[in-house]
Amino acid sequence: MTNRFPKLIAHRGASAQAPENTMPAFLRAVEVGAKAIEFDVTMSADGVPIVIHDETLDRTTNGIGPVVLKTWQELQALDAGSWFGSKYDDVKIPHLEEVLEFSKHHSLALNLEIKPTLGLEQQTVDAIVSALNGIDVSLVVSSFNERALAMFQVKAPEVELAYLTEAIPPDWVRRMAPFGAQAMHCWDAFVTQAVVDEIVNAGKTLRVYTVNDVRRAQQLWSWGVEAVFTDHPDKLIEVI
Ligand code: G3P
Ligand code: MG
Secondary structure, eight states: OOOOOOSEEEETTTTTTSOTTSHHHHHHHHHTTOOEEEEEEEEOTTSOEEEOSSSBSTTTSSOOSBGGGSOHHHHHTSOSSTTTOGGGTTOOOOBHHHHHHHHHHTTOEEEEEEOOOTTOHHHHHHHHHHHHTTOOOEEEEEESOHHHHHHHHHHOTTSEEEEEOSSOOTTHHHHHGGGTOOEEEEEGGGOOHHHHHHHHHTTOEEEEEOOOOHHHHHHHHHHTOOEEEESOHHHHGGGO
8 A cells, every 4th residue: 555645744853943853853743733754764883773864973962973883872871952952952862663652652654764874774674674563653664775775675565665866867767666666755956847747647656855945845736746844844834
């Protein structure tokens, strides 16, 4: 079955209002009425699937260096909120299972984006699939890393995959096919009405990141884009 998304997806949670990819950002998304969230997942040194965007800790925590060199216990000692605002100083990097349980509780649709460290795709996929085991959520998995997508498909063929890209490659039909992907997620900068027509007329779904301007979102929806990823679900929800 193909998962359909509501018109907006909170990108890394409500990431303009709370520290991205943390529980306060996901809670804020729910509070403003978002019904779907996107988040990024990688792996700790000891194989724990964790929710964070960057390969390094420096931008969004008080740690330094590669995320994958730290154990789960070391990561839990870090502050993942103060960089955004002092009231978030007790915020931690979430475990994937915490986000899944929260999402199930709030009936959110999910886009889990796999962000593997290059060379550790299999271990990252294994950690994610293990965390997903038995949880009943509405889920689409995506990744810029096609190796990771292929590995994920082998481990969890029942989970829907989306093809994640920046530009739309000329051979996008051929590239999406092995993953059985019904949807493409692509960068707003490359989206024109002609692009949307091409994808929609081929029976595929297009979702676009990252759209924070209300008028641009309305234009994309009017062209046939199913959903936009936004850091500002609070703003876009007002026009839905
Ligand atoms: O999955 C859509 C979007 O999140 C991809 O880019 O860098 O924000 O993870 P990025
Ligand atoms: Mg992402």
